[in-house]
Amino acid sequence: MPKKAIIAAAAIAVAASGAQAQSERKQLDAAESDPAKLGWMQGTPPPADKQVKFEDGSYFRFPQLRWSFSNWRQFFPTLPLHRGDAPVHAFPRAERDDIDALTFTPLSGDKPMSWKEALGANYTDAIVVLHKGKIVYERYMGVTTAASQHIAFSVTKSYIGTLAASLTAEGKLDPAKLVTDYVPELADSGFAGATVRQVMDMTTGIAFDETYTNADADIIRHARAGRAAPRRADYNGPDGFLAFLPTIGKQGEHGERFTYRTANSDALGWIITRATGIPVREQLEQRFWSKLGMEQDAALVVDAQGTPFAGGGLMVSLRDMARFGEMMRQGGKWNGQQVVPAAAISDITKGGGKAEFAKNGAYPTLPGWSYRNQWWVSHNDHGAYMARGIHGQAIYIDPKAEMVIARFASHPVAGNVAIDPTSIPAYEALGRLLADEKRN
Template sequence: MSVASTPAQSPAATSTDPETLGWMRGFPPAPDRLITFHDGSFRNFPELRWAWSNIRQLVPTMNVWRGAGPASSLPREDHDIGAIASTTMDGRPMTFAKMLEETYADGIAVLHRGRLIYERYFGALKPHKPHIGMSVTKSFTGVLAGILVVEGKIDPQAPVTDYVPELKRSGFGDARVHEVMDMTTGLAYTEIYTDKNSDVWGLRRANGMAPIPPDYDGPTNIFDFLIAQAKQGEHGKAFAYKTVNTDVLAWICRRASNMTLSELLSERIWQPMGAEEDAYYHVDRIGTESGGGGLSTTLRDLARFGETKRNHGRFNGRQIVASQVVEDIAGGGDPEKFKPAGYTTLPGASYRNQWWVTHNEHGAYMARGVYGQGIYVDPKAEMVIARYASHPVAGNAANDPVTLPAYMALAKSLMAGG
């Protein structure tokens, strides 16, 4: 979890619009408008405002095929909700439109009762272009794992090593699958985005999202990185947000299905859902998808996935995800295990199978990714919000004080027929 920051510390969204600034425009781009993977500039702000919509130009990727059929319908009913007022957690007056600007949204799609009532694009994002979901990816992995549980291919109570014996001597050696799903493993791994010495940087080098220095002798693929993780503390006691859990869960899914994560997502969700465009994962040096953070999708397809969840797994005229997978997530995990993690913007919340569950008055639950990526499902208001962003600050503690009250205000307005 990163330290919170007010947007006032960084240039505003409009003044860092990558299209206006001409990032990566021209043949070649001007030296001061060039973004590359190898020099690490794609992670700088405002360069990341371009990069998060163009991951495949920076690193190798694997396709998630949408199939040959038509895209599922996403009926439109435009409703200008931009003026809907809210109050930020620190007491400032806000509107929905102003929230988008202040939190560096690249795009937002709002569904109410299955109708697309509001859709906006900013920065480098276009309706047909995939944007990286960062840790929203985890929530896809969780649903895929849930599908395999219902199919009897994964037993949540089984030891992780039943599926991945290679983890025997790692920190996962005595962990159960459900502990990995809920991130209650006890691991030494740290995930502090602002600390270059944090283990998350090792994961990024291994999963292909950070350059590998010539003299580097650490793991250069995801599997090797996971095998090297050490235990610290006990499993099952408390929630601790560590991406390696999801990458282990993805490994379990591959072993249980004998499919790549891309094939699994394509066959079980992307094709039946009638996705509008192919999605993709970035991959490591041996072709392993980053199941913890590597999925890029279009905004509308992200919204379709959220709507599938809200509809108890049904979408495009068919049951895509078994309803018990959805109910299990929506029901949440144990808030007592979540509390010690200290997410001040998420009081009373829990984490269940790679989803964040608010336990608020609407029973809302979320997929969340750094730099402001998210799916927000509000069952009571029959509302789904899909959002991609390129916030200067990684941690969502920088977004939540502005976005979460705006989402609740919108939900209430829609419920009131506003």
């Protein structure tokens, strides 16, 4: 099959998973499913048919999720990441009027699409583009505003991975050590025998089903243990993310291939807490929130033990997410201070094993990519790399174009394979435009 057909087939397969319900949900386009227009949670109290609830699962159903993702905090107990009292870093503005009309060819089609059309095709909630540290483009849609703290889902992992890479560069964490050297509680689990590096790069052979549409998949059971998914009244499973991790078994060999499993990120959070004696929440606050001129305190979903959901619990404003991306693009420096060691940044941008990534087979939209320190690395001619979360959350950093894109979305489909076709080529085209290159 030619590449485009593979991508189209993969997108259809993802869209079809969850069968009829999911395909019905797909019928509303971005304008039709606009959460402001549908009136979710309007009124005091909202009428019963306009309520979006955690307990009944409606918070995670399309089209309600278009409201939920910008209002995630009211479904979960959270802890703050305090910004402290440092001044806000206000991005200079140099907005361009040539971006909306920029065209590109989606991965799964032949017809060109404009940047502006792509925002709808992607069910974008909010997007900001920085060029050389200035805002050149910024849009908010539906119920999402500059103040909204949108759930970042697995973009959270890249913050944790950057912490781990930083601690490694600073000699406080040894990726060559075994997971169990730091966390003996995992000795009887599928993590036994894995190195910290394998956890950081998701090449462990743990048994962990990451199928979001299967209510009994490990990813859902893991979330349930951490109160991040509804429990049935008779729930008697593990209580807490760190109580769930030791129950995970083994499925393959460690180190052989990349397999995206959220449990690795939560194990990594546990490891770096043990390595430093400092909880992940405090480390995120000390290293990032107190230093990057953030606009807001952010929030982290926590379980009943106060452990943050390292695999996907960050709620953050769009521009604060962009500040993190911009610090990465600047080689870890912010305001003259080295917030993340330069060695950590280069260890991320050089990427991971392309062969291990290719063996996976589930990422037709990411040919030639790799995964390193919880970041997705394109190895394209701009050296772009990404933080990625389900339903379209993204940070896209293009070092050559000196561009950072932060995007929130509420696509009906979880898997980014359905979202990449109208996103990645758009980002690449914008990178070429901003770098003053001819289109190819």
